[in-house]
Amino acid sequence: MFDVLVIGAGFAGSTAARRLAEGGKKVLIVEQRAHVGGNAYDEPDENGVLRHVYGPHIFHTDSTKAVEFLSRFTEWFPYEHKVLGYIEGKLVPIPFNLHSIEACFEPEKAAHLRKVLVDTYGMGTKVPILKLRESDDPAIKELAEFIFEHVFKYYTMKQWGYTVDQLDPAVTGRVPVSVSEDDRYFGNSFQQMPAEGFTQIFRKMLDHPNIEVQCGENAVPRLKPLPEEGKILWDGEEFTGPVIYTGILDELFGYCLGELPYRSLWFDVQSHAGDYQPVTTVNYPTPAEQHGYTRISEYKKLMKNPPAERTTIAVEYPFAYDRSAEKGNIPYYPVFTEESQEKYRGYKELADQIPNLYPLGRLAEYRYYDMDKITEHALEFAEELLK
Numbered sequence: 001m002f003d004v005l006v007i008g009a010g011f012a013g014s015t016a017a018r019r020l021a022e023g024g025k026k027v028l029i030v031e032q033r034a035h036v037g038g039n040a041y042d043e044p045d046e047n048g049v050l051r052h053v054y055g056p057h058i059f060h061t062d063s064t065k066a067v068e069f070l071s072r073f074t075e076w077f078p079y080e081h082k083v084l085g086y087i088e089g090k091l092v093p094i095p096f097n098l099h100s101i102e103a104c105f106e107p108e109k110a111a112h113l114r115k116v117l118v119d120t121y122g123m124g125t126k127v128p129i130l131k132l133r134e135s136d137d138p139a140i141k142e143l144a145e146f147i148f149e150h151v152f153k154y155y156t157m158k159q160w161g162y163t164v165d166q167l168d169p170a171v172t173g174r175v176p177v178s179v180s181e182d183d184r185y186f187g188n189s190f191q192q193m194p195a196e197g198f199t200q201i202f203r204k205m206l207d208h209p210n211i212e213v214q215c216g217e218n219a220v221p222r223l224k225p226l227p228e229e230g231k232i233l234w235d236g237e238e239f240t241g242p243v244i245y246t247g248i249l250d251e252l253f254g255y256c257l258g259e260l261p262y263r264s265l266w267f268d269v270q271s272h273a274g275d276y277q278p279v280t281t282v283n284y285p286t287p288a289e290q291h292g293y294t295r296i297s298e299y300k301k302l303m304k305n306p307p308a309e310r311t312t313i314a315v316e317y318p319f320a321y322d323r324s325a326e327k328g329n330i331p332y333y334p335v336f337t338e339e340s341q342e343k344y345r346g347y348k349e350l351a352d353q354i355p356n357l358y359p360l361g362r363l364a365e366y367r368y369y370d371m372d373k374i375t376e377h378a379l380e381f382a383e384e385l386l387k
């Protein structure tokens with residue numbers, strides 16, 4: 001009855017489904033949650049606040065392809081994300097920049113540190129903390145140690161459960177030190193949020209006569225991958241069309257090579273009167289004994305027409321993923337260690353033995369994608385498949 005089977009209705013599955021449907025394919029999407037949208041799902045709460053249920057999502061990109069595609073399903077409003085970090089009792093701009101130096105050091109010392117940083121790396125550059133720490137200049141070294149201690153060290157330990165040294169440098173490289181006075185968190189050319197939220201995008205994207213969506217059902221019990229025979233069964237029968245799988249690969253293969261590690265999150269959602277904090281996100285890069293959480297997000301600051309009276313915040317606690325735990329039972333982020341990547345390669349080899357099975361997205365590919373990147377990737381993937 002259908003040509004393509006898609007597991008998961010997040011950005012990866014929904015974007016691929018839409019493109020394939022427009023290419024004339026009949027697509028069935030099976031989504032285990034009660035709703036579409038994956039981790040970008042948002043819904044209005046009792047305060048009239050559009051809450052991002054799986055953590056705050058900010059759209060920012062330089063990809064014309066992603067913007068053109070998504071703009072078919074939404075209007076946008078300009079939004080430039082700003083983050084403050086709680087450092088020694090003060091709230092200072094994150095990524096750590098020249099303004100942060102002024103907030104953290106006495107004026108004379110701050111002026112000297114600013115000058116050395118600008119002279120060495122150039123105004124407007126972004127420098128990974130690991131590179132800054134390797135500097136031979138004593139002033140830069142001292143600054144690097146301060147930033148490492150107060151911005152990266154404890155945040156990384158809380159976020160990932162590992163020290164910075166144990167993780168792939170790409171993880172800490174994602175939030176560099178910014179040699180500039182630009183307090184925005186992102187530097188992309190397109191920084192806008194969907195006017196009616198992300199969920200509306202998915203509803204419109206999946207509203208196509210060639211797409212059928214089944215929510216509330218885990219697809220794994222209905223799938224049986226047989227790598228040694230190079231095929232995959234759906235409801236007990238061989239399915240020869242493309243199976244686009246956006247869930248976790250270890251689950252699909254019955255954890256036969258052991259469980260892949262993921263980092264999970266739990267949100268303590270609170271309601272308050274008025275406003276809670278000066279910007280959408282305040283990071284707490286402090287030791288776990290001081291603040292057990294990593295950040296607090298205030299959702300109404302992400303809305304076009306926020307309600308005035310009350311506000312909703314989410315206090316974010318990282319956990320090791322454990323599928324049977326009460327808190328931390330959703331796989332949010334792959335954990336990048338050498339061992340985990342080796343194990344993932346084992347699962348990927350099994351998947352590669354089935355020519356019509358396509359792992360797609362941040363879970364199935366075991367890598368981090370922003371929303372724009374996965375949209376672009378899924379579009380290119382579907383276009384290739386249609387050829």
Ligand SMILES: Cc1cc2nc3c(=O)[nH]c(=O)nc-3n(C[C@H](O)[C@H](O)[C@H](O)COP(=O)(O)OP(=O)(O)OC[C@H]3O[C@@H](n4cnc5c(N)ncnc54)[C@H](O)[C@@H]3O)c2cc1C
Nearest residue numbers: 008010011012032038039055057058219247361362370371
């Ligand atoms: C806390 C957090 C904050 C983020 N913030 C940003 C941000 O600010 N900006 C940004 O650009 N990106 C952000 N991202 C990244 C963004 O969430 C991803 O780019 C996007 O979710 C990737 O889409 P996906 O479809 O690959 O995965 P997902 O959104 O996770 O979708 C996968 C879907 O598959 C479903 N599924 C899995 N297994 C099965 C199964 N067996 N059967 C049926 N359904 C299944 C899941 O329920 C889910 O709905 C953030 C991610 C997280 C975790």
